[in-house]
Amino acid sequence: MAGKKGKVTGKGGNGGNKAELVQDERLQAIVLTDSFETRFMPLTAVKPRCLLPLANVPLIEYTLEFLAKAGASEVYLMCASHADQISEYIENSRWNMPWSPFRVSTIMSLESRSVGDAMRDVDNRGIITGDFILVSGDLVTNMEFDKALEFHRKKKAEDKDHIVTMCLSKASQFFRSRCHEPAVFLLDQSNDKCLYYQDIPLENSNQKTSISVDPELLEDVDEFTVRNDLVDCHVDICSPHVPAIFQENFDYQFLRRDFVKGVLTSDLLKKSIYAFITEDYAARVESWQTYDAISQDFIARWCYPLVLNSNLLEDQTYSYESEHIYKEKGVVLAQSCKIGKRTVIGSGSKIGEGTIIENSVIGRNCQIGENIIIKNSFIWDNAIIGSQTAIEHSIVASNVKIGSKVVLHDGCVIGFNVVLDDNMVVPVGTRLSEACVERQPSQFLDSEPYGFDDTVDRAAKSTNALPARELVGEKGVGYVYESDDSDYEDVSSVLDKVTNALAYRFDDLYLSDNSISSISAKLKKKRRSSTTSAYTDREEDDDDEDEEEDFDAEAIATVERAMENNHDLDTALLELNTLRMSINVTYHEVRSATVVALLRRTYHFITTQTLGPKEAVQKVFGQWGLLFKRQAFDQEEFIDLANLILEKAVVQAFEKPEFIIFTALSCLYDHDILDEDVIYTWWDQTSQDSSHAEAKTLTGKWVEWLRTADEESTSEEEESDVTDSE
Incomplete structure (x- = not known):
């Protein structure tokens, strides 16, 4: 890995003045076309998010236009x-043309x-030779990038440890495209x-909305400023490091x-990240x-100047009319239809008599019948809509x-x-797909509740459903x-209302620009596990809940932060x-929390395919299992530790909990913790209990093997002692 890093650096800066000149002249860009999320399912089971149309233009076009x-x-x-x-x-x-x-x-x-x-x-392929732009394929912005690049180069000249410039856009409290994950x-x-950096939980997530900052940082x-009024559109200027x-x-x-967050809190990397704050429009299409x-x-x-009538695609022919109405050539409108403000209609589409369309986007070659009402909706190409239909704030693919x-x-x-028969009524928030898409639990649900995967293999089509x-x-x-999250009560109440809904519901969001109060004002109120904390103003309104420490x-x-x-x-x-002494709990609670944190970390490695199950357990418990040496002090407490590993591993819902339990216990045994x-003693007790029988199968065989090996070792030692005495 060190050689890899040296290779990148060598390409970028160790080739003399000529190499440095080439690096300065050539600006590379990495576009992440995959969102690694399921927020746009079931649409993204058929087509990637970056190719979904926004105002009849594929999203990737906006990103490439910016680049x-x-x-x-x-x-x-x-x-x-x-x-x-x-x-x-x-x-x-057109991007592939000469x-x-x-x-x-x-x-x-x-x-x-x-x-x-x-x-x-990217690092394995060695394609990066100098500073590059890192963006996602769902970016819409008119940002003047020259200013950001100048800022980046200036900071890089001043700070040799500078590796990333994050481009952030300032937004008002209720800015519509403001990120719903503040x-x-x-x-x-x-400077x-x-x-x-830290995420702020959504108001309805029931998580404590505080930030804990290491005073060494x-x-x-x-002087420093706490900002939660910024739109993070994930436009970054990165060094090859x-x-x-x-x-x-x-x-x-x-x-x-x-x-x-890792770079900023690392004692080893010692790298710097700067923020370039712009007032230009910049946002990602990251949710409905x-x-x-x-x-x-x-x-x-x-x-502006990125507008629809600039015709980003070569075959587009949009013209602009008053009240933000855009129409392409070849649109057929009935005499009595009404086209309201903020409406887009693509070429080849036909609108019938008495139809009302307002604040909506109609794609190409759509057949819209008579006496239809379409408001605040998005109708994509080649859709056919029968007469007397009403569509409100919906997407029709x-x-x-x-x-x-x-x-x-x-x-x-x-x-x-999808085909809908006559006289159908589709309830609020319903999502329909042509084929059944099986629900799959999110791979990041425990550790990162907003990180999901929308790759095809995780959206398998079922032939059994009706x-x-x-x-x-x-x-x-x-x-x-x-939604993949409907089975998880702890996050579904938030995600179903906010992430998976098309319409904004501001009462479900918490985007107050005054939500982070000053650090000094709150330090006197309550002491946390971290020396420095900042609390939201909502906590002042509910002192009773604050007193009940979780x-x-x-x-x-x-433990997760460590x-x-x-x-x-x-x-x-x-x-x-x-923390234990401040809240006055026993070491059992400390062991329980530590076991949960270690199992979650193990689960994260396995589900992200970073490590195999055995390697994940050995890495986590091999390094952090040493915490238990200061949390258990006699045989009874170590037995309690083994029970906790058994119980929490079953709750964590590993695919093969019996293997995780066996590997964790054997790892702690190898490191002289158990x-x-x-x-x-623990196995003699737990083997009599019929609960979690399947999860204890491998452990039982391991304990039996341990006893056999122990008896053989004892027998060999006795024979050796007899031989020596003779």
Whole structure:
């Protein structure tokens, strides 16, 4: 890994003045075409998010247009889900023509399951030769990139440890395209150096909305500012060290909550990250709500000079009319139809008599019947809609056929090729797909509740389910798709209302720009496990709940933070012990929280395919199992530890919990944390209990093998003693 890093650096800067000149002249870009999420299911089971249309233009076009204006000379598209569709689209696009402003290459990164995997693939391929732009394939912006690049180069000249410039856009409290996953950026007020990053939980998540900052991070900082009013559109200017850091830290999966937070809190990397704050329009289509909001913003020309009538695609012929109405050539409108404000209609579409369309996007070659009402909705190409149908705040994908007198209520998503019979009523928030898409538990659910995977293999099509006849009718075609998170009560109440809904519901969001109060004002109120904390103003309104400390959550977070930032054991033990004494709990609670944190980390490695089950357990318990030496002090407490590993591993829902339990116990045995007497006594007790019988099968065989080996060893020692005496 060190050689890999040296290789990258050598290409970028060790080749003399000539190499440095080449690096400065050539600007590369990495585009992550996969979102690694399921938020746009079931649509993304058929087509990748970057090819979904926004105002009748594929999302990838907005990103590539931005890179063209930014002066990129080489663009690499990292493709995972539906990579063949993306490659085919690029091959047939204007970006593959000889007169394209940059050279574009599609890289099949089919094994990638996260941003971290994609960046490690970039590092393995050795394609980065200097500073590069890292963006996602769902970006819409009119940002003047020259200013950001100048800022980056200036900071790089001033700070030799500078590796990333994050481009952030300032937004008002209720800015429509503002990210529904708010975050805190702690910045040095003098130079906009990022000191700390942390996600803010949504208001309805029942998580404590506080940030804990290591005071060492604030050393030598005169003044700092806490910002949660920024839109993070994930436009980053990176040095060639970035892919190498992902390579060296294989547990980094997410760009912000893993990489940025890890770099800022690492005692070993000593690297700097700066924030360039712009007032230009910049947002990502990362959810149903942002799709809706950005579409409206784009139609209303908030992204000028990037506007629809600039005709981003070569065959587009949009003209602009008053009240933000856009029409292509070849549109046929009946005399009595009414086209309201903020409406887009693609070529070849026909609108029938008495139909009303307002604040909506109609794709190409759509057949819209008579006396239809379409408001705040998105109708994609080749859709057919029967007469007297009402559609409110919904998405109708390409090639959908909707009969007469159908009602689509708020938030409906009708997938590709779905057919709805006459007189159907589709309830609020329903999502339909042509084929049944099986629900799959999120691979990051425990550790990162907002990180999901929408690759095809995780959205397998089922042949056993029956069509939703009560919604699509006897002649209809369609299956109901439910959110992957509906089985998980702890997050579904938030995700179902916010992430998986089309319409914004501001009462479900918490985006107050005053939500982070000053650190000094709150320090006197309550002491946490961390020396410095900042609390939201909502906590003042509920003092009773504040008094009820949730030790489990605090302790688990402490251990997870120690593992994430690779703290030393003494620091983690000190924080846990301080927390234990401040809340006055027993060592049983400490052991329980530590076991849960270690199993979650193991689960994360396994489900992200970072490590195999055996390697994951050995890595986590081999390094962090030493915490138990200061949490258990006699045989009874070590037996309690073994019981906790058994119980918590079953609850964690591993695919093969019996293997995880056996490997964890044997690892602790190998590291002299559990001895034979403890294991034998514990097994004699637990083997009599019929609960979790399947999960104890491998452990039983292991204990039997241990006893046999112990007896043989004892027998050999006795024989040796007899021989010596003779």
